[in-house]
Amino acid sequence: MENCVYAKKCGGCAYQGVEYKKQLKRKKKWVADLLKPYCEVERIVGMEDPYHYRHKVHAAFGHVKGKGIVAGVYKEGTHHIVDIDSCQIENEKADAIIRDIKGLMGSFKIKAYDEDKGFGLLRHVLVRCGYHTKEYMVVLVLADPILPSKNNFVKALRKLHPEISTVVININDKRTGMVLGERNITIYGKGYIEDELCGRRFRISPSSFYQVNPEQTEILYREALDMAELKGRERIVDAYCGTGTIGIIAAEKVKEVIGVELNKDAVRDALNNARMNQVKNISFYSQDAGKFLCALADQKETVDVVIMDPPRSGSSEEFLNAVTTLMPEKVLYISCNPETLARDLKYLTAKGYRAKKAVAFDLFPFAGHVESCVLLERVSNRKADSYVKLNVKMEDYYRIKDAEKKTDE
Numbered sequence: 001m002e003n004c005v006y007a008k009k010c011g012g013c014a015y016q017g018v019e020y021k022k023q024l025k026r027k028k029k030w031v032a033d034l035l036k037p038y039c040e041v042e043r044i045v046g047m048e049d050p051y052h053y054r055h056k057v058h059a060a061f062g063h064v065k066g067k068g069i070v071a072g073v074y075k076e077g078t079h080h081i082v083d084i085d086s087c088q089i090e091n092e093k094a095d096a097i098i099r100d101i102k103g104l105m106g107s108f109k110i111k112a113y114d115e116d117k118g119f120g121l122l123r124h125v126l127v128r129c130g131y132h133t134k135e136y137m138v139v140l141v142l143a144d145p146i147l148p149s150k151n152n153f154v155k156a157l158r159k160l161h162p163e164i165s166t167v168v169i170n171i172n173d174k175r176t177g178m179v180l181g182e183r184n185i186t187i188y189g190k191g192y193i194e195d196e197l198c199g200r201r202f203r204i205s206p207s208s209f210y211q212v213n214p215e216q217t218e219i220l221y222r223e224a225l226d227m228a229e230l231k232g233r234e235r236i237v238d239a240y241c242g243t244g245t246i247g248i249i250a251a252e253k254v255k256e257v258i259g260v261e262l263n264k265d266a267v268r269d270a271l272n273n274a275r276m277n278q279v280k281n282i283s284f285y286s287q288d289a290g291k292f293l294c295a296l297a298d299q300k301e302t303v304d305v306v307i308m309d310p311p312r313s314g315s316s317e318e319f320l321n322a323v324t325t326l327m328p329e330k331v332l333y334i335s336c337n338p339e340t341l342a343r344d345l346k347y348l349t350a351k352g353y354r355a356k357k358a359v360a361f362d363l364f365p366f367a368g369h370v371e372s373c374v375l376l377e378r379v380s381n382r383k384a385d386s387y388v389k390l391n392v393k394m395e396d397y398y399r400i401k402d403a404e405k406k407t408d409e
């Protein structure tokens with residue numbers, strides 16, 4: 001494929017102009033160098049076709065004197081919008097939807113928002129699409145809840161793109177760098193889309209976390225769970241569980257899953273996802289993962305496997321310390337940042353764990369990120385001597401903690 005014409009201005013692709021095979025080699029070396037003290041990296045799993053993989057596409061809208069409406073990304077480190085018509089890594093239909101929204105704005109008299117003056121209506125457009133379901137969600141981020149002739153606008157847009165299954169207005173009237181505000185108003189369809197991952201169905205709401213590259217995510221989750229060699233009797237924790245994807249996929253392979261996630265909306269989605277997939281051996285808790293794990297350790301609960309998938313900043317010392325108190329037989333660490341992964345491995349390998357296997361996955365071709373998965377095994381048997389399983393039901397425990405929290409506030 002030709003080099004991207006926007007590359008210099010956009011700056012979104014760290015590996016622009018680098019042959020894909022070379023990108024993979026460099027990313028693997030990056031992870032391997034960082035993990036060298038702990039474990040060898042077996043391989044990196046790349047994509048057969050590394051283009052147009054992003055299923056979440058965002059465009060900032062603005063107005064430029066003499067040029068009119070612009071829609072695209074902020075030039076790196078600035079607030080100038082680079083006008084982009086299409087992108088090599090974004091879903092092509094999503095790009096077309098954004099182009100057509102831009103085209104329709106004039107006849108519907110919709111003004112793009114002006115950040116400096118705080119004037120205008122349309123700030124951002126977010127398009128999310130299901131990889132298997134091909135459902136499309138359009139989120140119009142507006143500075144004001146009123147979109148003139150909204151029904152006709154949706155009609156005109158759906159005439160061009162019948163694949164759009166839902167349209168949501170998100171209101172962001174704050175002068176912040178955040179794309180989405182807190183309020184959503186569904187103006188067409190259900191207000192969310194669904195997608196499938198590893199044979200399970202998941203709901204994607206405007207703001208819920210869902211991996212941007214579902215094709216590679218399926219490969220990552222399958223291989224990660226294979227690495228854990230689950231036997232069916234385990235009680236596992238899915239920490240930083242988001243909308244419950246990993247835990248729900250793992251549920252049929254284990255006895256019980258406990259998911260923990262900070263974001264309350266994500267937990268709501270997770271509960272819904274479990275119900276939708278008729279997964280019954282799973283429960284979700286909305287708490288800081290570190291605090292939750294500490295509480296489990298305090299209660300002398302038994303956990304066989306901890307699966308952790310923290311954000312880029314990695315895990316916390318509190319969390320890692322609780323892992324080394326709970327002493328699960330295995331820890332499966334899925335990471336989107338090899339730097340913090342290496343930091344956390346240093347901690348775990350100093351306190352009773354051995355990194356047994358590591359594989360890197362390219363979920364972000366052309367971009368400067370890489371995903372990794374490491375399986376750690378317990379080497380010392382401290383836990384077997386010092387812990388006795390207490391028969392506390394998690395639901396009871398949660399209610400107690402919840403009540404405590406309420407009285408604290």
Ligand code: SAH
Nearest residue numbers: 209240241242261262263288289309310311
């Ligand atoms: N496992 C999920 C989500 C991974 S993204 C998936 O694959 O889809 C990381 C998640 O960690 C986000 O959902 C974020 O909200 C959550 N998170 C961030 N800090 C957290 C914390 N301190 N405790 C619990 N969850 C946290």
